[in-house]
Amino acid sequence: MKSTPGARVASEPSGDRVFATVGPELLDAIREAGPRRVVLEVPAGLVRDAHSLAAKLREGTGVAVDVAARPCFGACDPPQRDEAPRADLAIVLGHSPIPNVPTDRRTFFVEMRSPVGDPDTLAQRVRAADLPSRLGLVFSIQHMDLLAPLSTALERRGFTVRVGRGDRRLAYAGQALGCNYTGAEELAAEVDAYLFVGTGRFHPLGLAFAVEKPVWSLDPARGELESPIDRGALVRRRQLLVASTRDARSWGILVSTFRGQNRSPTALALQARARARGLEAEILLASRLDPADLLGRNLDAYVNTACPRIALDDSSNYPKPVLTPPEFLMAIGELPLEPYRFDTYH
Numbered sequence: 001m002k003s004t005p006g007a008r009v010a011s012e013p014s015g016d017r018v019f020a021t022v023g024p025e026l027l028d029a030i031r032e033a034g035p036r037r038v039v040l041e042v043p044a045g046l047v048r049d050a051h052s053l054a055a056k057l058r059e060g061t062g063v064a065v066d067v068a069a070r071p072c073f074g075a076c077d078p079p080q081r082d083e084a085p086r087a088d089l090a091i092v093l094g095h096s097p098i099p100n101v102p103t104d105r106r107t108f109f110v111e112m113r114s115p116v117g118d119p120d121t122l123a124q125r126v127r128a129a130d131l132p133s134r135l136g137l138v139f140s141i142q143h144m145d146l147l148a149p150l151s152t153a154l155e156r157r158g159f160t161v162r163v164g165r166g167d168r169r170l171a172y173a174g175q176a177l178g179c180n181y182t183g184a185e186e187l188a189a190e191v192d193a194y195l196f197v198g199t200g201r202f203h204p205l206g207l208a209f210a211v212e213k214p215v216w217s218l219d220p221a222r223g224e225l226e227s228p229i230d231r232g233a234l235v236r237r238r239q240l241l242v243a244s245t246r247d248a249r250s251w252g253i254l255v256s257t258f259r260g261q262n263r264s265p266t267a268l269a270l271q272a273r274a275r276a277r278g279l280e281a282e283i284l285l286a287s288r289l290d291p292a293d294l295l296g297r298n299l300d301a302y303v304n305t306a307c308p309r310i311a312l313d314d315s316s317n318y319p320k321p322v323l324t325p326p327e328f329l330m331a332i333g334e335l336p337l338e339p340y341r342f343d344t345y346h
């Protein structure tokens with residue numbers, strides 16, 4: 001398997017690297033780096049494989065490998081110094097680097113690229129469903145290798161395909177990140193619909209919040225094409241939640257200490273705006289946010305400056321309403337409810 005040198009990496013001088021999968025090239029690079037100890041971090045979906053992968057790395061390199069028990073949600077929350085103090089190399093599986101988030105120790109990102117999906121068959125499936133002819137393509141990192149061949153196959157079938165570059169939080173053009181769909185957003189005037197290529201609902205949901213055109217989802221492994229999510233219903237649910245906080249007098253402002261989720265300046269600015277309106281606003285610090293930590297607090301509502309998806313996907317797990325920063329500004333009357341603004345993490 002090939003490494004993916006095209007990725008933007010924040011801290012080249014520290015020796016961070018990007019690999020397509022766990023293979024000989026990664027093992028060679030670990031041996032070459034000569035770490036004393038490695039910490040392996042995996043996303044929740046790969047926890048089952050974590051220990052066999054750790055064994056593979058140990059046996060293939062002769063280096064000691066520890067496994068981080070905390071699953072990683074993204075390249076935004078790699079193992080912190082105090083979570084793995086003895087490791088001088090981190091291996092993060094399933095994520096690309098976030099280029100504007102520097103790492104604090106040498107880190108190898110293994111994107112777990114998947115070779116599944118025949119571009120012609122997939123393009124034919126899209127053609128048969130009669131999608132609008134001007135399409136913006138967005139990919140999960142695992143399926144980025146389909147970008148070029150699928151674009152060509154779609155163009156051969158009469159589609160005009162666009163791929164956005166996005167901002168410095170995205171390692172690749174055309175990439176979806178749950179907190180940043182700037183590549184898709186920049187295509188708004190050029191496309192009539194978006195085609196997300198990947199599995200699951202996480203990205204189609206985020207993309208539906210971020211853009212105002214229909215988002216179709218193509219699962220390259222199953223060859224299944226899903227109709228667009230009802231964006232109006234998603235937005236109305238959030239607007240109702242915003243409306244429920246209109247009388248909130250005391251706010252908790254949630255701040256993550258993970259370096260790729262830390263928006264302290266945003267939190268301080270929101271606190272100042274709340275106080276200027278006579279509201280109480282307290283900053284609450286956490287690394288990984290746990291709904292149980294918010295139980296029993298004498299606060300009316302929260303605004304979350306950590307991962308935007310905590311508010312959008314998990315708010316029902318929390319004891320009080322949890323809004324995104326733009327929603328908070330709607331709640332205190334500084335932004336209109338329409339148009340709805342996705343909380344893009346730049």
Ligand code: SF4
Nearest residue numbers: 073074076178179307
């Ligand atoms: S902030 Fe959230 S959506 Fe963004 S990379 Fe981290 S876990 Fe993913």
